[in-house]
Amino acid sequence: MKAVLTAAVLTATALPALAFDPAQMTEAEKEAFGVAVREYLMANPEVLVESINVLEERRAADESKNDALLVENNKDAIFNDGHSWVGGNPDGDVTMVEFIDYRCGVCKQAHPVLEDLVKRDGNIRWILKEFPILTQESDMAARFAVAIQQEVGPEAYKKAHDALMETRGPINLEVLGKLAGDLGADSKAVLNRMNTEEVSDVIRKNHQLAEQMRIMGTPTFIIGGEMLRGVPAGGLDAAIARARAEKQG
Structure with a gap:
């Protein structure tokens, strides 16, 4: 299992984003990958906070653009x-x-x-x-x-x-x-x-x-x-x- 876990993590972190295709993973690899991701996030919860902050910034930017368009149109x-x-x-x-x-x-x-x-x-x-x-x-x-x-x-x-x-x-x-x-x-x-x-x-x-x-x-x-x-x-x-x-x- 450790070998599968290591392989999954290395695949996710070492290869370019476009090369990582979960659809090509076996069920065992998918399970191991999910466990690895969960363990990483539990050990590094600040990553979740950073992700939420980025998402919020993007949402706010989109809303700001939409509001500016509403102002212009009215x-x-x-x-x-x-x-x-x-x-x-x-x-x-x-x-x-x-x-x-x-x-x-x-x-x-x-x-x-x-x-x-x-x-x-x-x-x-x-x-x-x-x-x-x-x-x-x-x-x-x-x-x-x-x-x-x-x-x-x-x-x-x-x-x-x-x-x-x-x-x-x-x-x-x-x-x-x-x-x-x-x-x-x-x-x-x-x-x-x-x-x-x-x-x-x-x-x-x-x-x-x-x-x-x-x-x-x-x-x-x-x-x-x-x-x-x-x-x-x-x-x-x-x-x-x-x-x-x-x-x-």
């Missing part, structure tokens, strides 16, 4: 839809798009970080896309934000957005009506607009775009030609830098 709807709020520096050299849900805890945590990033950088065009997916309150808050933008304008929308991101309590018509009044808007007009086709059309188009982009969670960012499904551990600065480098290159 760039008009992403960057110039005509209904999403555009802030930061509208003439900035890098565009950052964020899909948000006002009931998303990570979105709330990221909000002050994004504010600091946009202010500190000074050259980021920031687009917000209402993408309510978590609760009925998510949909209600998104409709309110869109209604504020349509009724009052982009400055009031941003104030509403900030307030909704900072809200920790329930979101209902009473809360939203008071917020509209605080923003100097006609509360009744805003609440009535929330269920109009004009507002529904914005929410619907954002959901259709997200479906095309295979976006299933918030926050999701598109920076330049790159899609980030969540907030990277190191923040968004690296993605901003990559977008600038790609644009300059």
